[in-house]
Amino acid sequence: MELKQFFTYLLVMAGSTYLIRAIPFALMKKKIQNTFVRSFxxxxxxxxxxxxxxxxxxxxxxxxxxxxxxxxxxxxxxxxxxxxxxxxxxxxxxxxxxxxxxxxxxx
Amino acid sequence: MTAKQQFLRGLRFGVPIGLGYLSVSFSFGIMAVSIGFDWWQAVLVSMLNLTSAGQLAGIQIMVHPAQYAAMLISQLTINLRYSFMSISLSQKTEKKFRGIYRWLLGFFMTDEIFAVAVSQKEVTRALFAGLTVAPYFGWTFGTLLGALLGNILPNIVMNALCLAIYGMFVAIVAPDAKKDLKLLTVVGISLILSGLFYYLPLLSRHVSAGLAVSICAVLAAAAGALFFPVRETEGAA
Incomplete structure (x- = not known):
């Protein structure tokens, strides 16, 4: 595998994984009320x-x-x-x- | 309790998680090397992602060129559960645990770290920081060992170890599904859909494996939310 390909993928992967964890943690101040979303x-x-x-x-x-x-x-x-x-x-x-x-x- | 005591307490809670991660990431290291990654690439993936399912799907997509959209979709779907854990845990943190601390420590939100943290009455930043240490080292070091020893161990042993990561997935799903008929049904839907995407030539030819996981998971979870809504509970896995 080319190194450029590896690092581009790694950036997409690590970036999205980090943001999906950190954004809700840092910004969430209230509780989700919608039952469908909670259940999903x-x-x-x-x-x-x-x-x-x-x-x-x-x-x-x-x-x-x-x-x-x-x-x-x-x-x-x-x-x-x-x-x-x-x-x-x-x-x-x-x-x-x-x-x-x-x-x-x-x- | 002082911050130092809190940290040490968290550290102690994290040790069993770290040991568990050691064995699972060992299997990840072996798999990564077996499909063509260098040992340092496997370790880097583990150090920057710290997630079993996401990494496993990720490296399977990485070996194909230019599937960046598929990578993004698969990571977002597979890791969506972390958002819910983050939201859930954000309700139980001490006042001082905010801002930069949340941006930094949010990185370490895994199923097991969450499960231990959320069982505390109040989550202090010192406790959470301590809790992340052993799992992070276990995950990184296990990957390194697997990636290096993967070439040395006999083929038949390596093969058997490839099942460890799936064993862990089963260990997370099966006990909860056994206790809850609704969850068992939803899991059954996901399993059948996934089988269809794999065995029906029409679907398997046109949809990549990484994307198929996302589609099956979203459809099954949406069906579950529609037909078996979950009432007010903590509800996190």
Missing amino acids: LHYIPYTVLTAMTFPAALYATNNLWAAAAGLLVAVLVAVRGKSLTVVAACACVSVLIVELLLMQLGQ
Whole structure:
């Protein structure tokens, strides 16, 4: 990648990310009353993370089945209320186990 | 409590967040290097953005030339939640925490830092400043480690670690969706839409992955706001 391209993108990315955090923090003095806007803002983190995870996570490793197993384990561990780190670790270990199993079967 | 005590208190609260970030940003570092970034580029992205989902979407757009509008739209949608957190937290800050302090410390508004800060009765600027230290170092240092060790670790281990960041996303969404049927429905809509954008050739051919996330998220959240409005709550994730 060209450096100019990298830095231009970085500027757009970091600039927008900073401003979307700082402007409301610095300027907001009142509470939002509109129910639609409040509800939309309540749901948006969840819908973003969901759309980012599915189906992209299935193709994040070498093997679709290993990734699917990892994702399933992540959901099962997460609904039991385990912390971010534990969930992430369980997902990774599951992928590793399934990939090793598949390698054994393949031989 | 003096400002110094407040700062130290915040510092202590931030340590578990920092440790969590270390593992997730490690995965980000590996991914960034695996799709063609230099280690210093991955670290710079982490130091200037401090956001998991936004960075992951960002580096996937960066590898294509001239998609600046897509970058802007994806970052604004993905990071819109921070605006809400900023607004929410702005209601709980001490009197002295304003002006330049808000412009400076607003940079550090992440899901986890917000969650800890908002649980305080009153957020002093010293406490908030202390709270940001460990997460920021964890995020930066984890990226560096991932980017450097990514080349050394066996391929199969690297592969497995690529799922860590998604594991974290699941850990944020799944427990709340389990408790709330409305949220589960909204999340389901987002999931189905995202699947359609990926698997329907008509959509996947014409809409880039970064933009597809924004469209799915906005549509699903708007549907949720329309059909399942949230009554007066703190309501932040």
